[in-house]
Amino acid sequence: xAGVTQTPRYLIKTRGQQVTLSCSPISGHRSVSWYQQTPGQxxxxxxxxxSETQRNKGNFPGRFSGRQFxxxxxxxxxxxxxxxxxxxxxxxxxxGSGGGTEAFFGQGTRLTVV
Amino acid sequence: xQEVTQIPAALSVPEGENLVLNCSFTDSAIYNLQWFRQDPxxxxxxxxxxxxxxxxxxxxxxxxxxxxxxxxxxxxxAASQPGDSATYLCAVSRGQAGTALIFGKGTTLxxxx
Numbered sequence: 001x002a003g004v005t006q007t008p009r010y011l012i013k014t015r016g017q018q019v020t021l022s023c024s025p026i027s028g029h030r031s032v033s034w035y036q037q038t039p040g041q042x043x044x045x046x047x048x049x050x051s052e053t054q055r056n057k058g059n060f061p062g063r064f065s066g067r068q069f070x071x072x073x074x075x076x077x078x079x080x081x082x083x084x085x086x087x088x089x090x091x092x093x094x095x096g097s098g099g100g101t102e103a104f105f106g107q108g109t110r111l112t113v114v
Numbered sequence: 115x116q117e118v119t120q121i122p123a124a125l126s127v128p129e130g131e132n133l134v135l136n137c138s139f140t141d142s143a144i145y146n147l148q149w150f151r152q153d154p155x156x157x158x159x160x161x162x163x164x165x166x167x168x169x170x171x172x173x174x175x176x177x178x179x180x181x182x183x184x185x186x187x188x189x190x191x192a193a194s195q196p197g198d199s200a201t202y203l204c205a206v207s208r209g210q211a212g213t214a215l216i217f218g219k220g221t222t223l224x225x226x227x
Contacts, residue, residue, distance in 0.1 A: 004157075033214060043203065043217040056214040090157055092215075103148060103205075103215060105158040 002027065004093050004106035012112045018079040021109045023091035025072050031055075031096025032074040033103065034066060037088040049074055050096045078111075086113045116141045118206060120218035127194055128226055135189040135221045137204035142182045145207040148215065149178050149189050152201045161202075162189070194225045 005024040013019050025032050033056075034046040045058040049068035068074045072093075078085055088110050092103040117140045127133055137147070146165050150158040162171045162178040164187070170179040175192040187204055201222045205215035 006157075035215075035217075042219045043205075043215075045208070045214050045216065048214050056208065058214070088155075092158075102160055102163045104160060105150070107157040110155070 004091060004104055006089075006091055006106035006109050008109060009107065010110045010112075012114060013081050015081055015083060015113055017081050018077060019081060019111060021076045021078075021089055021091075021111075023074045023076070023093075023106060025074070025091075025093030026104055029093040029095055029104075030072055031094045031101075032068055032072065033092045033094075034074070034076050035090045035092065036060075037090060037108070038086075043090070046076070081113045083113050086111060116144075116206060116208065116216045118204060118216050118218040120202075120204060120221050122221060123219065124222045124224075126224045126226065129195060131194050131225075132190070132192050133194055133223070135191070135202050135204075135223070137187040137189070137218055139185045139187075139206050139216075142185050144182065147178075147180055147187050147204060147206050149176075149187075150203045150205065152203060152220070154201075158203065191223075194223075196225050196227045199223055199225050 007022045031050045033048040037043045048056040052068045063079045066076045088108045090108045092105045094103045095101040119138045121136045148163045149161040152158050164171050164180040177190040180187045201220040203220045205217045208214035
């Protein structure tokens with residue numbers, strides 16, 4: 001059974017550009033969540049999608065957005081990149097029915113903004 | 115606002131030692147608690163999931179307990195090995211719907227041979 005797949009694994013972008021990250025969940029999982037991990041702040045929740053609808057949202061500016069497709073694949077977009085957006089971005093998938101299901105994470109996308 | 119704290123931040127032990135990692139959370143109204151392992155620069159590997167109605171879960175040399183009323187969880191690792199060296203993170207589910215997790219900052223474990 002394939003795990004959670006994130007592409008690309010590494011990205012280098014310039015300040016002011018925008019970037020799109022992709023996440024393919026485990027087959028049959030309908031929930032995809034995104035997290036930002038930095039040395040100073042640790043892991044912070046960005047947003048969660050379930051059946052193509054944003055179901056939960058963390059405390060991040062509107063430059064961070066996402067979407068989910070009918071096959072449950074999800075994309076995250078960051079516009080007008082800032083140096084502080086450099087981080088490891090992780091996505092997690094789960095069955096998504098209720099709050100009791102186990103989350104499985106991908107290997108992450110390492111974004112560097114220069 | 116839910117806050118998750120993990121103590122200690124770092125731990126070094128010799129191989130073979132039994133050890134306990136601690137996790138505390140401020141709001142006892144959680145739906146589940148999950149322990150993860152993260153190797154440097156990698157994603158998270160799920161170790162154990164404890165539902166809010168459960169008291170503990172076991173997998174191999176790992177045992178995790180949950181005390182919702184006191185807002186605490188512990189991860190017990192028996193007979194530690196160098197391969198156990200990693201950062202261990204606990205996370206609590208944030209709400210009824212979905213898997214929005216609130217994470218602690220982690221405990222970095224180093225097991226020497």
